[in-house]
Amino acid sequence: MNVTRxxxxxxxxxxxxxxxxxxxxxxxxxxxxxxxxxxxxAADWSFRIDGLVERPHTWDWDTAHALxxxxxxxxxxCVTGWSKFGVRFGGVSLDAFLHVVRPHVSATHVIAxxxxxxxxxxxxxxxxxxxxxxxxxxxxxxxxxxxxxPARLLVPHLYFWKSAKWIAGLTLLDHDEAGFWERNGYxxxxxxxxxxxYSGD
Amino acid sequence: xxxxxxTTDRRFAVPGRIAVSEQAAAVWQTATLTEIRRxxxxxxxxxxxxxxxxxxxxxxxxxxxxxxPDGYVAQRHYSIASAPDDSGHIELTxxxxxxxxxxxxxxxxxxxxxxxxxxxxxxxxxxWPGDRPALLLGAGSGIxxxxxxxxxxxxxGLTVPLRMLVSARSPEELIYGSELGAETTxxxxxxxxxxxxxxxxxAAHVAPLLAERPSGGWEAYVCGSNGFAEHASRxxxxxxxxxxxxxxxxxx
Ligand SMILES: Cc1cc2nc3c(=O)[nH]c(=O)nc-3n(C[C@H](O)[C@H](O)[C@H](O)COP(=O)(O)OP(=O)(O)OC[C@H]3O[C@@H](n4cnc5c(N)ncnc54)[C@H](O)[C@@H]3O)c2cc1C
Numbered sequence: 201m202n203v204t205r206x207x208x209x210x211x212x213x214x215x216x217x218x219x220x221x222x223x224x225x226x227x228x229x230x231x232x233x234x235x236x237x238x239x240x241x242a243a244d245w246s247f248r249i250d251g252l253v254e255r256p257h258t259w260d261w262d263t264a265h266a267l268x269x270x271x272x273x274x275x276x277x278c279v280t281g282w283s284k285f286g287v288r289f290g291g292v293s294l295d296a297f298l299h300v301v302r303p304h305v306s307a308t309h310v311i312a313x314x315x316x317x318x319x320x321x322x323x324x325x326x327x328x329x330x331x332x333x334x335x336x337x338x339x340x341x342x343x344x345x346x347x348x349x350p351a352r353l354l355v356p357h358l359y360f361w362k363s364a365k366w367i368a369g370l371t372l373l374d375h376d377e378a379g380f381w382e383r384n385g386y387x388x389x390x391x392x393x394x395x396x397x398y399s400g401d
Numbered sequence: 402x403x404x405x406x407x408t409t410d411r412r413f414a415v416p417g418r419i420a421v422s423e424q425a426a427a428v429w430q431t432a433t434l435t436e437i438r439r440x441x442x443x444x445x446x447x448x449x450x451x452x453x454x455x456x457x458x459x460x461x462x463x464x465x466x467x468x469x470p471d472g473y474v475a476q477r478h479y480s481i482a483s484a485p486d487d488s489g490h491i492e493l494t495x496x497x498x499x500x501x502x503x504x505x506x507x508x509x510x511x512x513x514x515x516x517x518x519x520x521x522x523x524x525x526x527x528x529w530p531g532d533r534p535a536l537l538l539g540a541g542s543g544i545x546x547x548x549x550x551x552x553x554x555x556x557x558g559l560t561v562p563l564r565m566l567v568s569a570r571s572p573e574e575l576i577y578g579s580e581l582g583a584e585t586t587x588x589x590x591x592x593x594x595x596x597x598x599x600x601x602x603x604a605a606h607v608a609p610l611l612a613e614r615p616s617g618g619w620e621a622y623v624c625g626s627n628g629f630a631e632h633a634s635r636x637x638x639x640x641x642x643x644x645x646x647x648x649x650x651x652x653x
Contacts, residue, residue, distance in 0.1 A: 204467040206510040230653040231627040236634045400427030
């Protein structure tokens, strides 16, 4: 251990929900995106699933909202170091969307793409079984655009860059393919409990 | 029939020639503080000897970690202020954040000889290798990665156009004030020298720079708080800068 002379850190109570190397951002919700926040109206938003599926499908705002509503209440963790406890998002479980398109058995990975051109890769197994959502509400209100509104992907058990903002679609693949941040040195999977921040972790 | 699908979306191009392998960036290294220079009443530059530093591109940042005796670690991102060189040193410039855990240690405890840990450089997206005309917009400590670009431009005697607009509360708060040259237009939000208007960055500051139209067009780099990043990037878009040629680093 490489102790820093004179550094004690803030007084702290250990929070069992805080993954290693993270701090509690409290009320703050920092914005981290490398691109210009798009001016994307709900009426212009669409979400498509294609690639290795039986029936590729595109939803618009109304058809996505016609799917059964589902909420997430829990914590989120950003690779830059902050975590946020007890947040509430509303939207639709990704399982409901996948049920419509019917993934091929050969599909193992997913590339998520945003309306701005941002991409991120995920194992399909991280998106099924009630672990992922398309969300448009935060704390009962419309999701703000700088946080990915009108709608973003939500995969709360992975670092938050995997929860692509301004989600435009998912492409199912039979192999893994690095997305935007992953080509920039970030980890392929991004599990906060294993501190999978950068490639090589 | 093959089931393979390839995605082709590469809209956000990463600048070419990323200097450093990802493996080098994955390793924590010990950095020794060799010098502290005051820049403004609230900001100081910390020079670090990092003997195995693999190099960086102007604009990149690193991850820094401090460890308490009980094993508690605090890690934060800091942009690299110095231009790439072979001195075995890098420089960081930190704002003192009120009650800040890490910046507070640097500003009140740190002295030459102390060691901290760093890993990096990280994120090639905000990097500028010196290849394209660069239009830099920063506020507060957001000038730090931009200054690495300016220093690189000067150090290498590059002739590709480079312009910087930087917003500060007052001349005293303008980081690197004495080092800025003709490439830079400062904008003061609270107090300014006699004859210089006070106010925030506006379309009128951006318009003359976009009117220059260097060949190949500007690559714009925006850095600062999220509020500044939103404001400045909107001004650029409104003035005609293509959205996919605006790179943003948000300090939070
Ligand atoms: C890519 C990137 C590059 C950056 N580059 C630079 C740079 O070049 N220069 C620079 O100065 N900064 C830079 N930053 C910001 C930097 O990472 C830190 O956020 C900043 O230095 C503040 O850290 P801190 O530990 O001093 O403050 P923190 O301890 O994180 O505190 C920040 C604020 O939150 C409050 N706070 C947070 N946690 C608690 C808590 N548990 N209890 C009470 N209050 C709390 C504090 O009161 C304070 O107001 C960069 C950020 C990013 C993302």
